[in-house]
Amino acid sequence: MKAKDLMIPLQEYLTPDHTLKEAANLLRIARRGEEKVGVKALPVLDTKGKLIGILSIGDVLKAVYPKYLNLMDLGRFTWDGMVEAIAKKMADRKVIDFMTQMVITVKEDAPIMECIDYMLKHNVGRFPVLNKENKVIGILYERDVFYFITDAMQNSVELQDDE
Amino acid sequence: MTNEPIASAQPFVMDTAFWTATAIFIIAYAIIISEKVHKTVVAIFAASLMIVLKILEQHEAFHVEELGVDWNVIFLLISMMVIINLMRPSGIFEYIAIKSAKWGKGEPFRIMAIFAVVTAVLSALLDNVTTVLLITPVTVLIADALEIDPIPYLISCALASNIGGTATLIGDPPNIMIASKAYLTFMDFIYHLTPIIIVIMVIYILTIKLMWGRKLRTKDTLKKRIMEMDERGAIKDPVMLKKSLFVLALVLTGFVLHGMLHLQPATIALFGAGLLLLLSKTHEPHHILAEVEWPTIFFFIGLFIIVGGVVKVGLIKWMSIQLLDLTQGNMFATSMVVMWFSAFASAIVDNIPYVATMNPLVIDMAKQLWPNLSGLQLLHHPDLMPLWWSLALGACLGGNGSAIGASANVIVIGLSEKAGNKISFMKFMAYGMPIMIITVAISTIYVWLRYYIVRI
Numbered sequence: 001m002k003a004k005d006l007m008i009p010l011q012e013y014l015t016p017d018h019t020l021k022e023a024a025n026l027l028r029i030a031r032r033g034e035e036k037v038g039v040k041a042l043p044v045l046d047t048k049g050k051l052i053g054i055l056s057i058g059d060v061l062k063a064v065y066p067k068y069l070n071l072m073d074l075g076r077f078t079w080d081g082m083v084e085a086i087a088k089k090m091a092d093r094k095v096i097d098f099m100t101q102m103v104i105t106v107k108e109d110a111p112i113m114e115c116i117d118y119m120l121k122h123n124v125g126r127f128p129v130l131n132k133e134n135k136v137i138g139i140l141y142e143r144d145v146f147y148f149i150t151d152a153m154q155n156s157v158e159l160q161d162d163e
Numbered sequence: 164m165t166n167e168p169i170a171s172a173q174p175f176v177m178d179t180a181f182w183t184a185t186a187i188f189i190i191a192y193a194i195i196i197s198e199k200v201h202k203t204v205v206a207i208f209a210a211s212l213m214i215v216l217k218i219l220e221q222h223e224a225f226h227v228e229e230l231g232v233d234w235n236v237i238f239l240l241i242s243m244m245v246i247i248n249l250m251r252p253s254g255i256f257e258y259i260a261i262k263s264a265k266w267g268k269g270e271p272f273r274i275m276a277i278f279a280v281v282t283a284v285l286s287a288l289l290d291n292v293t294t295v296l297l298i299t300p301v302t303v304l305i306a307d308a309l310e311i312d313p314i315p316y317l318i319s320c321a322l323a324s325n326i327g328g329t330a331t332l333i334g335d336p337p338n339i340m341i342a343s344k345a346y347l348t349f350m351d352f353i354y355h356l357t358p359i360i361i362v363i364m365v366i367y368i369l370t371i372k373l374m375w376g377r378k379l380r381t382k383d384t385l386k387k388r389i390m391e392m393d394e395r396g397a398i399k400d401p402v403m404l405k406k407s408l409f410v411l412a413l414v415l416t417g418f419v420l421h422g423m424l425h426l427q428p429a430t431i432a433l434f435g436a437g438l439l440l441l442l443s444k445t446h447e448p449h450h451i452l453a454e455v456e457w458p459t460i461f462f463f464i465g466l467f468i469i470v471g472g473v474v475k476v477g478l479i480k481w482m483s484i485q486l487l488d489l490t491q492g493n494m495f496a497t498s499m500v501v502m503w504f505s506a507f508a509s510a511i512v513d514n515i516p517y518v519a520t521m522n523p524l525v526i527d528m529a530k531q532l533w534p535n536l537s538g539l540q541l542l543h544h545p546d547l548m549p550l551w552w553s554l555a556l557g558a559c560l561g562g563n564g565s566a567i568g569a570s571a572n573v574i575v576i577g578l579s580e581k582a583g584n585k586i587s588f589m590k591f592m593a594y595g596m597p598i599m600i601i602t603v604a605i606s607t608i609y610v611w612l613r614y615y616i617v618r619i
Binding site for chain 1: 254256257261296297299300301303304307308388391392393396397399578581582
């Protein structure tokens with residue numbers, strides 16, 4: 001079993017010039033597999049199809065989060081309407097300003113354990129899968145790795161039953 | 164102290180060692196100013212060269228007070244950083260800042276003035292960088308709440324921090340270094356510098372009222388956002404808060420009494436750090452110690468050794484002779500040259516390397532003037548004292564002159580970038596330089612009146 005066997009083939013993606021509003025909307029309606037709607041992140045590709053970043057819902061949260069709050073414990077001293085006001089201000093800014101540029105990727109033939117290794121070490125829930133030409137061919141989601149693990153657990157129970 | 168300090172025992176000849184040390188010194192300072200390489204890296208490497216090339220013996224660099232690392236400065240800085248790192252999580256600084264904003268009743272200028280005073284007082288008691296790191300995030304939050312430009316608040320915070328830090332021995336690194344080198348006590352600084360800093364702060368508040376007072380307007384509905392904040396929620400750990408305040412009070416009392424107790428400030432601070440570490444019952448001191456600003460500490464260590472090298476070969480002595488030639492031995496003129504030169508130099512160069520160089524220069528100059536004196540008689544000669552205060556006032560207040568003049572400014576500019584509205588070099592200077600000139604001018608009048616007219 002390799003990364004490409006568990007990934008969801010690339011359907012939607014973002015471009016650096018998408019506005020944050022458009023990108024957030026795509027994140028909401030993007031299809032993950034057959035029936036599940038909404039994804040936690042989409043890759044950002046330039047005009048040549050090269051991967052230049054990834055925009056996650058975490059990046060959208062960061063877009064409305066004033067960085068100075070991070071320096072001290074000031075979260076409780078904020079006011080109603082603060083998030084909405086910043087969200088409105090940020091709506092028309094470009095994806096390129098908010099995407100995560102350091103993207104963890106895996107090759108299509110990476111073993112599943114390597115994928116788990118990256119997910120745990122880098123604390124990411126998904127990453128783009130690249131083919132030999134370094135083109136994004138799909139996204140591997142934590143949840144699909146989880147399903148793969150649970151399937152293996154089911155199978156092991158069945159095996160024990162057989163014995 | 165020894166009767167014959169090592170520095171003056173060296174023959175003064177412009178030999179290979181002289182030119183080598185001078186070259187290392189000039190090149191290192193030039194690279195530090197250019198910011199092409201991190202200043203700490205430059206300082207450590209240049210310091211190692213001083214020893215490798217046998218300008219200094221390792222023993223001199225590590226263990227001789229006149230030529231090497233001033234451990235009094237190093238341990239005072241480390242200990243104060245540890246105390247503050249232990250205090251921070253209690254929430255005390257958030258509490259003070261929110262309380263101040265509410266005390267300002269949501270009035271934009273009133274809040275700015277109160278923040279300036281709070282910043283100045285905290286900077287006098289803690290180091291400036293820490294104070295600015297603790298106060299500025301709240302000032303930006305408050306400006307956002309009032310929907311006004313945070314930039315004036317940020318600039319004012321940096322300027323007030325540099326002014327307040329000048330008031331005490333522990334307020335600003337130049338003072339720590341001067342105190343250690345000249346054997347001045349905490350109370351000496353309170354007696355000689357605090358009064359004029361209070362006057363300067365009053366004038367500073369009036370000046371920022373003129374600069375920004377009219378531009379800062381907000382709506383009454385927005386003021387409510389501030390008044391609705393509950394500062395009591397900031398206190399995360401009341402037990403640790405009480406322990407921290409107890410230790411801080413003990414340390415400050417220790418500073419006030421250190422002259423009488425015959426304990427160095429570094430000893431007092433180290434005791435405070437040790438005691439608070441013990442009281443915090445931490446089983447993992449690793450992260451508290453890791454948060455000490457080691458790059459700053461090693462910057463100091465490197466500079467002390469670099470300057471030790473040029474002291475030993477006689478460059479500093481040569482410079483002191485030039486300064487005396489310039490002022491023809493007139494002490495008032497020398498004070499004024501030192502103060503104004505220090506102010507402009509500190510606006511351009513980091514004031515830490517500047518004072519590291521000036522300290523031995525002042526001592527060498529004193530040796531030219533009073534060759535028969537040594538020890539405290541020399542360092543505390545009545546005619547020399549105004550020079551130490553001029554150096555402190557010039558070097559500390561000079562930090563306001565430009566965006567790179569003081570670490571507090573650099574921090575504030577970094578923060579303004581995070582707030583999405585970067586303060587440019589010129590914008591900072593447009594406010595900082597006039598404030599520097601006004602405050603140094605007031606200091607000039609003060610030094611002239613107090614030490615050359617009234618003579619107290």
